[in-house]
Amino acid sequence: MQCMKVLAAAILCTVVSGQEYAGSAQCGCLEVPATSTRRRDKFCRPHLTDPAERRRYRSCVCRLGLVRNSWGDCITRQECTSCKCFPDRDFNVCGRECPLVCNEPMSRSCSKSCAFGCDCVSGFVRNSGHRGRCVKATKCGFSCPPFSTFQFCSSTCRPKCGRRPRTSCVTRCTRGDCVCNQGYAEVEHNGETICVPQEQCFRYLPLTPPVTPGSGGTIFVPSTPMMPVNPGVVTGSAAGTSVPVSGGINGNVGGGVSSGGTL
Structure with a gap:
């Protein structure tokens, strides 16, 4: 029960605040200030974590009993150990409901909600064969809608038709998605997400x-x-x-x- 409470809090932190830890004067809701000075934090799977993320000195560290995943989010040790049977995955608190599979079409009608569980780390996707092992995304081809490109990292402030510009932005590298090119905005059309010129948003709303x-x-x-x-x-x-x-x-x-x- 306690694990589920912490998990729910972790997801809420991720969705609402983006868990923007390093370099922030205010700690996330699953963090505490570093005791004396900036220091490195503990990671669930350090060998799968980007070296720059792993070696970063932080003013806020995860609470006692929590560790960071490969995306920089604080998770419980139970969540961490739940993925040990997957040598190339880590526990993600905000992954895709429709995971990316190498050389397979991307679902454009999948929910944007966060899904949590064992996931390929940033820069990797599932292979269609070999029991779903993770492979480098650069070896795969992803087909995106017109006027968009595939990116693993995207801003929470990317333009969307009908949404006012946000004042606080966070760049997340958790799931990978097709991101609209400069000057275009996302909009839902016939059950799918497409990109249209920003000045043409009114035609789709x-x-x-x-x-x-x-x-x-x-x-x-x-x-x-x-x-x-x-x-x-x-x-x-x-x-x-x-x-x-x-x-x-x-x-x-x-x-x-x-x-x-x-x-």
Whole structure:
């Protein structure tokens, strides 16, 4: 039970704050300040961890009983030992629900939620044969949608249609994904994630016609709006919706955290 509580906290830390440890004046929720000076931390699988990550001197270290995984997140020792039967994997608290497989098409309709379990370390993906052993991603070919390229590290602030720019950004190297090229933004279209020019986002989002402030009464929101307004406002239905003029409708897209499962 205690292990599950710590695991839930680890996932929450990863999703909300990105567990941005090194170089931060404030420690993560699974960390404590280093006792006297900056020091190195303990790792679950040091031989699978990037040397620069492993040798980094930190002002915050994992709490007692926790160690870092190859991605720099704090995990329990039980989680660490659960992957010992896989010589080339480490416990990931925010991996892909649809793991990458070498030379196989990437699923573009897979959930963006975090999945935790034993996972190939950053820079590696599962091989389609050899019992799923991990191989270098550079030896594989990944097909991405137009106007995007495959990257293992991506920012939490990469442009997405309908989402306001974030003020705090974290670069994560946990899962690998197709990242839109410069000047393009992600948007969900027909159940898949595609990249479109940022100035064309309004074509792919539910929008409402402009409203004159103070006009009173209600307006009818058609199912196929013709004029774009502020992206991120989600309205409309198959038959239309009556909306008070003085109010407006605000919406945002939320994410979730998977409750369990292994990669």
